[in-house]
Amino acid sequence: MTYRFADLKAACQADWQAYCEHDFVTRLGAGTLAPDAFRHYLQQDYLFLVHFARAYALAAYKSRTLAELRQAYDALRTILDVELDLHVGYCHEWGISEADLATLPEARATLAYTRYVLDTGSRGDLLDLHVALAPCLIGYGEIANWLNAQSFTHHEGNPYADWIAMYASDEFQQAMHAETAWLDERLATLDASRFDQLVTIFRDATRLEIDFWQMGLDQST
Numbered sequence: 265m266t267y268r269f270a271d272l273k274a275a276c277q278a279d280w281q282a283y284c285e286h287d288f289v290t291r292l293g294a295g296t297l298a299p300d301a302f303r304h305y306l307q308q309d310y311l312f313l314v315h316f317a318r319a320y321a322l323a324a325y326k327s328r329t330l331a332e333l334r335q336a337y338d339a340l341r342t343i344l345d346v347e348l349d350l351h352v353g354y355c356h357e358w359g360i361s362e363a364d365l366a367t368l369p370e371a372r373a374t375l376a377y378t379r380y381v382l383d384t385g386s387r388g389d390l391l392d393l394h395v396a397l398a399p400c401l402i403g404y405g406e407i408a409n410w411l412n413a414q415s416f417t418h419h420e421g422n423p424y425a426d427w428i429a430m431y432a433s434d435e436f437q438q439a440m441h442a443e444t445a446w447l448d449e450r451l452a453t454l455d456a457s458r459f460d461q462l463v464t465i466f467r468d469a470t471r472l473e474i475d476f477w478q479m480g481l482d483q484s485t
């Protein structure tokens with residue numbers, strides 16, 4: 265059997281769907297998400313992005329070729345120069361200052377997810393790390409496309425329309441497709457036992473994404 269990224273999703277279909285169609289997501293689309301839930305999510309997501317930047321630094325360290333090193337460097341630079349700046353601006357619009365962000369206590373769901381990714385990457389190779397990162401990069405692109413296809417999604421006057429548009433943008437969708445192609449190429453060469461190891465990582469990271477959404481709804485710390 266030749267494996268592809270779609271087989272990782274198929275191997276944990278119920279968890280993948282629970283992540284992509286989580287209540288937090290449907291409420292974002294409908295515009296009915298409580299503003300405090302979104303604010304809590306935005307604050308924790310800032311900490312999440314800081315640790316994800318570290319994960320791409322780890323990807324650089326784990327690289328065996330110049331192409332892999334450049335790929336990690338580009339992703340790290342995008343998070344630092346683009347995503348974090350956008351995020352701080354977004355937080356500002358929602359009444360969260362940089363001073364608030366600097367003193368934010370890290371919620372358990374943020375700790376669990378980010379450190380899981382870093383640990384998986386430390387223990388394993390570059391492919392393990394990319395599979396741990398895949399629900400984040402590929403999931404958010406799929407979520408934006410799914411929301412745009414739902415009749416309950418409101419585009420006019422939805423306070424979360426910018427958030428959806430960001431992940432539906434050509435630039436983001438291109439990054440998501442490049443990552444899928446990178447994974448397809450590497451998964452194609454694997455045997456069943458190695459693939460099963462990666463399914464475990466992909467499922468764990470997907471479950472941690474579910475917890476991250478749930479944390480937003482519960483505003484738990």
Ligand SMILES: Cc1ncc(C[n+]2csc(CCO)c2C)c(N)n1
Binds near residue numbers: 309312316339343347
């Ligand atoms: C909990 C959580 N999961 C995924 C993302 C999306 N995301 C974070 S960094 C990045 C780009 C990686 O190059 C993407 C797509 C998020 N913001 N928060």
